[in-house]
Structure formats: C-alpha cells, structure tokens
Amino acid sequence: MSTYYRLSPEIYFVKGRKKSALYNTLQGEIIHLCEERTRIIELLDKMPFEEILNIINGLSKTEIMEFVRVLKQNGIIRKYENKAYIDKLSLGFPLFMQKHLFNKPAPNLDIAFIEVSSTCDFSCYFCKNYPIKFGCLGCTQISYKKRISEELWLEILQEVNNLRCKTLVILGGDPFLEITSLVNFCRNLDKFNFENIFILTHGINIATKKSRNLIKHYNLKPIISIFLP
Numbered sequence: 001m002s003t004y005y006r007l008s009p010e011i012y013f014v015k016g017r018k019k020s021a022l023y024n025t026l027q028g029e030i031i032h033l034c035e036e037r038t039r040i041i042e043l044l045d046k047m048p049f050e051e052i053l054n055i056i057n058g059l060s061k062t063e064i065m066e067f068v069r070v071l072k073q074n075g076i077i078r079k080y081e082n083k084a085y086i087d088k089l090s091l092g093f094p095l096f097m098q099k100h101l102f103n104k105p106a107p108n109l110d111i112a113f114i115e116v117s118s119t120c121d122f123s124c125y126f127c128k129n130y131p132i133k134f135g136c137l138g139c140t141q142i143s144y145k146k147r148i149s150e151e152l153w154l155e156i157l158q159e160v161n162n163l164r165c166k167t168l169v170i171l172g173g174d175p176f177l178e179i180t181s182l183v184n185f186c187r188n189l190d191k192f193n194f195e196n197i198f199i200l201t202h203g204i205n206i207a208t209k210k211s212r213n214l215i216k217h218y219n220l221k222p223i224i225s226i227f228l229p
C-alpha cells in the first residue's frame with residue numbers, strides 16, 4: 001500500500017528560485033527549506049512517499065524520513081492512503097487573490113549593498129552626528145565586535161546571486177582599513193559573475209600593495225566617499 005502526504009490546509013508552500021518556505025497561516029510560523037527539502041515538498045503532491053525516497057539526491061533516506069516525521073508530528077503534513085486533493089484554508093482572501101499573492105516569482109535584486117566592516121579612522125559629519133548617521137546609505141562607523149565568517153559571506157553572496165543581482169556595493173567604515181575582513185569577503189567573489197563591484201572608501205588606504213592587488217584581482221571600482229563638516 002502506498003503512502004501519500006499532503007500539506008495541511010493552513011500551510012502554504014512558497015517557492016523561490018531554489019529554496020522555499022512553508023507558512024503556517026494559523027500560527028504565523030515560517031519554516032525555511034533548503035533545496036532538497038523544497039524538492040521533497042514539491043514531490044509530495046505528485047507521488048507516493050515510497051517513490052520520493054528513491055529520487056532525492058543530497059539527502060539520505062534516513063534524513064528524508066526524519067524530515068517527513070517532524071513535519072507530520074508538527075501537523076505540517078497529513079498522511080493519506082490515496083492521492084487526495086486538499087483545499088487550502090481561506091483566511092479571508094478570495095482564492096484568486098491568494099494565487100496572486102503567493103505564486104509570484106522571486107524578484108530580481110538590482111543592487112546589493114554589503115557592509116564588510118565598520119571601522120574607520122575618519123571623523124566625517126555623518127559619523128560624528130549619532131542621530132543622523134543611521135539614515136545614511138553610505139559608509140558608517142559603528143563599533144561592532146562580531147565579524148562575519150568566510151562561510152557566511154559565501155552563503156550571503158549565494159543568496160544575492162540567486163536573486164540575479166549583478167551589482168555589488170561594498171561598504172565600511174573604510175573597508176580597506178580592515179584588510180583581512182575584506183580579503184576574506186573577496187575570496188568568495190570568484191565563485192560568482194557579478195558585473196560591477198563598487199567599493200566605497202575614504203581613499204587613504206587604497207594605495208597599499210594589498211589594497212591595489214585586491215582592486216586589480218577582483219576588478220573593484222573604488223568610489224571615494226567623504227562627508228566633511
């Protein structure tokens with residue numbers, strides 16, 4: 001006998017380009033899904049669970065079974081002996097509007113601004129004026145202690161790339177002041193095809209050998225940004 005699983009009526013599946021999310025419209029919870037788990041949810045609607053176990057790459061059978069067990073235990077999916085059609089719970093929107101809201105393709109991202117560090121040895125007008133500095137889209141001096149790892153940068157760039165972003169703007173502080181953080185970030189750039197990579201700097205540190213090598217290797221386009229009083 002085959003086993004079929006269906007999403008519970010209150011659970012909405014929203015798919016991005018690769019990953020996806022399950023929205024529990026009754027409890028307001030969102031569950032993010034990786035590529036493999038996204039594929040499982042897609043297939044649950046099409047075939048018996050026994051067949052899915054044999055066609056998912058990237059997860060072992062044990063992992064697939066555990067994923068389905070947790071979903072079932074939390075009421076996200078329900079088990080059926082036959083292929084069943086489960087109507088979605090309507091929360092007040094007519095069905096045609098739900099389709100309009102939930103089935104839109106993921107948007108393209110034109111430009112991503114990425115702050116690789118927040119250290120700066122200048123003291124410009126914005127950064128000296130605490131109440132206004134957070135309104136500025138350019139470089140900003142803030143004392144963060146934590147640093148983002150190379151692995152996390154890779155994940156962030158992957159997400160940006162998935163949204164078909166072609167232009168990056170790297171910000172600080174002055175990114176060249178924390179050259180190690182900048183090098184760690186830039187190491188990931190070779191894996192993608194960003195067309196334009198701008199880097200905002202006050203310019204004092206771009207003449208060092210390390211900075212020049214970095215600019216040349218990654219084809220960075222410096223933009224000098226200083227806000228003097």
Ligand code: SF4
Nearest residue numbers: 120122124127139141
């Ligand atoms: S160069 Fe940028 S980060 Fe540095 S003080 Fe000026 S505005 Fe702030």
